[in-house]
Amino acid sequence: MKTFKVLAASMLALSVATLASASAVTQIRITGSTAFRKATHAAIINILNSPTAAWSGTASNVSGVSSAVFAGTLKSGPSAGQSVVFQVTWAGSTGGIQTVAQQSPVLTKAWLTTANTMSSISLSGTSVSPTFNGGTANATITETQPADVAMSDTFQGSSIFTGAGYATLVDSVVGVVPFRWVRSNAATNNGLTTSSNSSFASITNMTTLNAINLLNGGLPLSQFTGNPADSGIAVEVMGRDEDSGTRLVSFAEPGFGPQSTPLQYETTVGTGTLANVITALNPFHANTVLGISFPIGHSGYSGGGALVTELNRAIDPSLSTFTIGYLGRSDALTVTNGASLTYNGVAETSANIQNGTYTFWSYEHLMYKSSLSGVTKNASDLLATQIHDADAASVGELISNMQVGRTVEGGPVTFGNPFCAGFALTT
Numbered sequence: 001m002k003t004f005k006v007l008a009a010s011m012l013a014l015s016v017a018t019l020a021s022a023s024a025v026t027q028i029r030i031t032g033s034t035a036f037r038k039a040t041h042a043a044i045i046n047i048l049n050s051p052t053a054a055w056s057g058t059a060s061n062v063s064g065v066s067s068a069v070f071a072g073t074l075k076s077g078p079s080a081g082q083s084v085v086f087q088v089t090w091a092g093s094t095g096g097i098q099t100v101a102q103q104s105p106v107l108t109k110a111w112l113t114t115a116n117t118m119s120s121i122s123l124s125g126t127s128v129s130p131t132f133n134g135g136t137a138n139a140t141i142t143e144t145q146p147a148d149v150a151m152s153d154t155f156q157g158s159s160i161f162t163g164a165g166y167a168t169l170v171d172s173v174v175g176v177v178p179f180r181w182v183r184s185n186a187a188t189n190n191g192l193t194t195s196s197n198s199s200f201a202s203i204t205n206m207t208t209l210n211a212i213n214l215l216n217g218g219l220p221l222s223q224f225t226g227n228p229a230d231s232g233i234a235v236e237v238m239g240r241d242e243d244s245g246t247r248l249v250s251f252a253e254p255g256f257g258p259q260s261t262p263l264q265y266e267t268t269v270g271t272g273t274l275a276n277v278i279t280a281l282n283p284f285h286a287n288t289v290l291g292i293s294f295p296i297g298h299s300g301y302s303g304g305g306a307l308v309t310e311l312n313r314a315i316d317p318s319l320s321t322f323t324i325g326y327l328g329r330s331d332a333l334t335v336t337n338g339a340s341l342t343y344n345g346v347a348e349t350s351a352n353i354q355n356g357t358y359t360f361w362s363y364e365h366l367m368y369k370s371s372l373s374g375v376t377k378n379a380s381d382l383l384a385t386q387i388h389d390a391d392a393a394s395v396g397e398l399i400s401n402m403q404v405g406r407t408v409e410g411g412p413v414t415f416g417n418p419f420c421a422g423f424a425l426t427t
Contacts, residue, residue, distance in 0.1 A: 180326070
């Protein structure tokens, strides 16, 4: 009888433990690049049963928000049926790599929790143009924890956060990120057309040499137009800060150097009758990013949206300087007062990227430490596969459609696809 009671008690304890394990909620925390946040949000929804979501801010949907939380159970994989919560907060690729890879001190970020009301969320449309339906824009409560996963527009080895003091991250290449050079608004605030803004508005192309000169401190408009009369008009670059993968790729692609020192500019915006008008351009102020101090002219805007705002502004006619910026495809499409430029005479289209004639692009990566395990690893791998197979199409190109490849940002684009059949995670 005693043996039976002990056995029954053991069986009950095992059942309770199994039930507790099955019902436990696993949190997966993702940070890094904004370039693939829309695709990542869509992929999270697609791998969950009965997903719910909430986010901070007043955005009407979760597509492009900075921080969000998703909950549900995993549809498939080794941890199918497991309850999970994905917490995401987006900033930049380089900072994402630093946050996950740095060994001491371990870095933390603030994450939204499920403490506020969440509501069901779904997707409609296609993987190329998904529509986000539902969710709740009311999440405000946060917790501070390390990150599990980094999304990045670059390889870890291209960043400064590699080698001694940094873990070598497991890297899954999940998509292709297209970038563009974008001309700013050529219009003056008084609506008058001058020879200067007419010449600037005629720019349609960026060459490799002009990109290098632009990043080195600018160049005369005549080097774009071929008109000697434009030699007294300056063209300067407005760009991103040191946290940005877009910056690294834009420096690497023309051969300027991913960690080289540029001279980037920022605007002064007027008031009164000149409200929202650019009244001056000066080298970007000294800045501290990712705990590192940078001198005047080195840094840039902290997000693509902030840069878009400046590129869209009208300019005071007294200025004889115009600007060009670099952006990911999604942000570039929102520069409605300027214009995207071809690169070395080739337009940024899916066909041109896939076949190798347009080379201003990089791979998107999902990275984590080799020590990641259990449900967190399984959920992260499931997410990587979903982005790779389907949802990368919403913001970039599917790896499976690429006829060409490269091994580093700005490196030669050669025939063949190194990350399709060989999708297995690598270190």
